[in-house]
Amino acid sequence: MSRLAASACLAALLIASASPGAAQTSGPMTPNIGGFPDSPLIPPPINATYPGIIRYEVDATDLDRRIVSVRQTIPVTGRSLTLLYPKYLPGNHAATGPIHLLAGLTLTANGQRIDWRRDAVDPHAFHIDIPAGVSQIEAAFQWLTQSDNANWRVVMTPSMMNLQFEKALLYPAGYAATGITFAPSVRLPQGWQYGVAMETTSFENGLATFAPVSLYTLADSPMFAGQHYRRIDIDPTGEDVHLNIVADEAANLAPTAEQLGHYEAMVTQADRLFGSRHFDQYEFLLGLTNQMGGIGLEHHRSSENTHAPDYFTSWAKSAGSRALLPHEYAHSWNGKFMRPADELTANYNVPTENSLLWVYEGQTEYWGDVLAARSGLHSKDHALVILADRAAFYENQAGRQWRNLQDTNNHNLLGYRVPGQWPSWMRGTGDYYDEAALVWLDADTLIRERSNGRRSLDDFARTFFSPEGTDGSWTPRGYTFADVVAALNAVEPYDWATFLRSRLDAAGPEAEAPLDGIARGGYRLAYVEEPNAIEKAMHSNWGSDFRYSLGFALAGPTQRIVGIQWGGPLFEAGVGAGWELVAVGDRVATPEVLREAVTAAKSGEAPIRLILKNGQRIRTVDLNYTGGLRYPRLERVEGTPDRIGDILTARRR
Structure with missing residues (x-):
């Protein structure tokens, strides 16, 4: 502690x-x-x-x-x-x-x-x-x-x-x-009507009165309210889990029976994963809006979430965001009932410490993706796209040369999710979510390999986040690094302390992204020149993404250059933030024109010429890049166990 x-x-x-x-x-x-x-x-x-x-x-x-x-x-x-x-x-x-x-x-x-x-x-x-x-x-x-x-x-x-x-x-x-x-x-x-996890004692003429609660419960019980509101029971075993939807327009309050079936399956799969509930009711608060600010925030008995107004009515387009509610739901077990001891502070003015966010957020990110797949919110192919993107990002992240994953857990204390000009070099908030999720995939596949499929990280989740005798208990409990290691050892004896610390503390030129779980899971990371239909659906901005080829992406109608990869071709040409792409060779710049130029340059006959603008400055940059377009994809390694497929498969009990 x-x-x-x-x-x-x-x-x-x-x-x-x-x-x-x-x-x-x-x-x-x-x-x-x-x-x-x-x-x-x-x-x-x-x-x-x-x-x-x-x-x-x-x-x-x-x-x-x-x-x-x-x-x-x-x-x-x-x-x-x-x-x-x-x-x-x-x-x-x-x-x-x-x-x-x-x-x-x-x-x-x-x-x-x-x-x-x-x-x-x-x-x-x-x-x-x-x-x-x-x-x-x-x-x-x-x-x-x-x-x-x-x-x-x-x-x-x-x-x-x-x-x-x-x-x-x-x-x-x-x-x-x-x-x-x-x-x-x-x-x-x-x-107006509202959704909230507190007990309503009366609601008349717009005045909602609630039963007295502790400050702890009040701060943990936000409200979503609106003119267009619908509350739907999504608990297959009772009436304890609800989806509370508020929308900019009444027409958007229209989830289909099939869509609601996926959310019911999510509740079922969470029950089978964790084995108990530490709440009397759970209220998903979901805003379908492009007017209110976006959010995904966990609470013990509810969560705050937003999606696009047409989230349900344009279901195929929303594929990339469907893991949000499973993520926040998993937090009820990991982060609220069980949480790092150094975040279990007495009140809201005692400083927090973040040493175990790689468990709090990282393992929740892992379970959110798993529950999305097991419930049908994502197909297996959707889940593999998420994994491929995550693996490619960290395989190409230069910041590991100086900053380890453990240090990123304190990133919020440096300034809450402050964006930087060099995300691949600075590292930050996303790492204790996404890179940590890769660490937990590594752990899961290792347990499955060592136990010949008899045990998995599911066993850790059931015993660690739902200790025996705690079903129905709401009182939060704190955990430490030693507790995590002990619980892993109880599932599969191994040197888990070294396993975790070697991945959390690694930094320097030899430090590599934690991709062993992908290989042990039966896949390899590859790069292709053209995304398939599912990959394009998951990433609507794929055509503007050149991070793994030229080392940057384009944003907005002005073709603003963003996400410059530290050490990538554009970085090595001496270009930093603040530039716009005006032309590619003698053609006005568009993502399509740039993609064509990258493909043409594979012959090596001429460099890719970029005309850039920054305020009143114009600059011409020649990139001698011949590697073609590169988009990540996981490929199945034939003859190996498909452990990732097993992880993503719905549990029957």
Whole structure:
């Protein structure tokens, strides 16, 4: 267990001997350098229950101005209080709480205004002196949601909203999230309906009132609401799993019986994989929209997801995105019920550590793809396309020369999913998803090989994410690296610690992508000059992708050059970010024209001439590349066991 997890695991492992009264006691004062009143230290969370219930009222009806108004009535004892705005948001693995969007904070007690002071070091904390005789205070403020996705994603549109409570609340410092009780209500536009995992006690005239819940449950129970809404039972064994759909247009609320059958099969296959459920109900929240910002975010009893408006009505076109819901569903077991101990923090202002994201996200990515195939959301051919793309990306990734996979687990703490100009060199967020998924394929195929097919990573999933006696339990549990190794050894004895560390810590010129699972699975990575129909359907932008030939891709109508491969032909020609492709030879540039030029250059008679533009600059670059077009594909190695095929096959029990 990490140093943080040892002191912050669900508050029970915090300062257990501290008394409840310590939560409201001011600590040592900071030096008064700026002439302002000194700020007390923010009290750390302890294992105690906050006295009283916080009434929490949300008004989400101001759609035109996209403003969410909040009023909280907070019981108080003592003469001081520190309120916190959530900073480390679950599932973000970083300090992403948008404090910049909180405005208008006004505190009152008995009708009189009370001053507050923002903490001098942490802007997410507000210190308050409580007047004598005051037993409760009211806090009113606004969450100023955004009109575009430039800085924060759009969460309110004229026809739907994604209400994330942790971005629109304050809570008392000094307590674990499980020890603070909220009584929530939400006022919605007239005629709207909603999906949420909390218990509704009443819903009248647009006002939804919910049973009191802990702050932990409130922050873990987002709402999707909208004018066009449909709730569908997709649980073949009961009525515990639902698909809640909100759409820009009512016509898009139209999944077919066959499509819903795939989602029912996903629920069945998850039951067979994990062997138990750690929830009373599960609500998929799915927005079909091109107006609200995209999202895929896990919660214990629900998930936030978006797809294109025509996701169901243009089913063939959506093939590349169908693993999203299986991924988020698998998170209910891996990441929510069982999660890395260093992410099991007491509240949302205790820093998170990310040492095991390669399990939390990487193995979930693996199971999301597997469940998509086992349920029929993806065919075997679809799944092989995903694997081929993943393998090719990491086979050609130069960044492994200096940065190992383990280090990318901390990428969010460097700046939440900050894009870079050189993704193949910088490495980042995607690696602890996708490269880690290759590591888990390696582990799965190795277990199958060593046990002659009698055991697999499925056995690990059943025992590790559903320990004996936990069926129906919601209480999260933390795991460590040693726990992962021990559970793998219980399935198949092997030196799993070395197996994992050698793949997590490898860096340098000799470090290779973890592709052994593909070979052991019965396939080889190859490159072809023309994608087949399924590959084109999975990647609608295939024609603009030259990463594995010329070392870049094209984007947008201006043919902007993106994704330059470190060490690729264009990189070696001295070209960086910011350029547009104007012409190829004497022809106006289009992806088709460039593809023709790459094919023609195979003869070696002339270089590929590119005319580039960057602002007022024009540049001509000759690329002496003769390798032709290259698109990845997995080819079957005849005479070897098709272990990947076995992994993707639906389980019968």
